[in-house]
Amino acid sequence: MRLKVASKQSRxxxxxxxxxxxxxxxxxxxxxxESGIVQDEIILxxxxxxxxxxxxSNFDLGGKxxxxxxxxxxxxxxxxxxxxxxxxxxxxxxYISNLGNRKAxxxxxxxxxFLVVLCAFIQLISKQYDANMKIFEYYxxxxxxxxxxxxxxxxxxxxxxxxxxxVATYIIFIAMMFxxxxxxxxxxxxxxxxxxxxxxxxxxKEYQKLVREQQLAYEAEHPMEIPVRRPPKTFLxxx
Numbered sequence: 001m002r003l004k005v006a007s008k009q010s011r012x013x014x015x016x017x018x019x020x021x022x023x024x025x026x027x028x029x030x031x032x033x034e035s036g037i038v039q040d041e042i043i044l045x046x047x048x049x050x051x052x053x054x055x056x057s058n059f060d061l062g063g064k065x066x067x068x069x070x071x072x073x074x075x076x077x078x079x080x081x082x083x084x085x086x087x088x089x090x091x092x093x094x095y096i097s098n099l100g101n102r103k104a105x106x107x108x109x110x111x112x113x114f115l116v117v118l119c120a121f122i123q124l125i126s127k128q129y130d131a132n133m134k135i136f137e138y139y140x141x142x143x144x145x146x147x148x149x150x151x152x153x154x155x156x157x158x159x160x161x162x163x164x165x166x167v168a169t170y171i172i173f174i175a176m177m178f179x180x181x182x183x184x185x186x187x188x189x190x191x192x193x194x195x196x197x198x199x200x201x202x203x204x205k206e207y208q209k210l211v212r213e214q215q216l217a218y219e220a221e222h223p224m225e226i227p228v229r230r231p232p233k234t235f236l237x238x239x
Contacts, residue, residue: 050085051085052085054070071143074150077115077150077152078150078153079147079149106183107183110180111180119149119150120157121153124166126147126148126149131162135154136151138153156173160173
């Protein structure tokens with residue numbers, strides 16, 4: 001009897017310890033989640049403040065510090081400095097909300113590639129390619145006049161225009177941006193057009209088949225109403 005009572009007490013103790021461990025683990029997990037949520041919230045708030053300050057600096061509303069950073073951003077990426085604050089905030093929020101998602105990482109990388117190529121495309125549009133122009137001149141010109149694609153766009157223009165023609169560079173940049181947009185949106189434009197065209201062709205064939213079947217059924221039910229075709233005319237020439 002004593003052994004049975006002792007075994008029951010030991011079982012109760014082990015069950016209590018297990019429940020206590022489970023409770024402690026759940027509380028730890030909840031604390032980790034709460035701390036992670038708070039950390040993400042702090043990062044988003046800081047990113048929002050930085051984005052607002054960068055946006056105001058583009059319009060000379062950020063003081064000396066704002067002008068300093070505005071000159072740097074315009075020298076680096078040109079007119080895309082106006083888009084940079086929005087891109088920083090939304091990309092950060094998208095990354096935080098999709099932690100551990102590989103597709104989200106690919107989309108963020110594709111967005112960065114799209115913006116970089118867009119810098120080069122804007123630089124190529126704003127000013128004709130000059131082989132004698134130095135790299136740092138792209139930086140100073142974009143910083144002073146707030147136009148073009150900055151030194152990043154200038155480097156890409158120098159590389160591709162040096163290897164290819166200007167027209168070919170336009171085509172390459174457009175193709176790169178189009179591929180980036182395809183990865184970002186996850187939708188294949190040309191494939192969808194081909195599928196829609198194939199679907200429309202199949203529907204047309206099915207419709208023609210249905211009309212033909214209805215016509216044959218009507219002719220079978222009403223044989224007297226079928227118009228008699230005239231025999232073809234023949235012409236004889238006297239020789």
